[in-house]
Amino acid sequence: MERRSEPRYDLSGPADVTLLTDNPVSLQGRIINLSGRGMRVWLPQAVPAGAAVRVDVAGAMFLGEVCYCNPDGNGYAAGFQLEHVLSMSEELAALMRALEQSVRSSATKSLEDGRER
Secondary structure, eight states, X not given: OOOOSSOOEEEEEEEEEEEXXXXXXXXXXXXXXXXXXXXXXXXXXXXXXXXXXXEEETTEXXXXXXEEEEEETTEEEEEEEEXXXXXXXXXXXXXXHHHHHHHHHHHHHHHHHHHHO
16 A cells, blocks of 8 residues: 655656765765655665755755665665755856865865965
């Protein structure tokens, strides 16, 4: 008996998954299916239930929580409960990438400056 309140749609495509911990971990996965409140993603390694996640898929950013993570072939199938979805225009996505690169460059320069002293 189906207990889901919303239909799931089978999909297949790359998903960039980031565990939002003190030391964020980024994983390259593949989206398996999606509904209005959930997502199933194949990942190369296990992720802990209850962990906060960010999933970037095709110009959209999903924020949620890991509900489960089970072995699946040579990896793991993880289910995420989604809390927020942000759709980004390509211009906004490009700006975010530029800002992230700028922050990384500044951090690298600060480290190099500290070594020179």
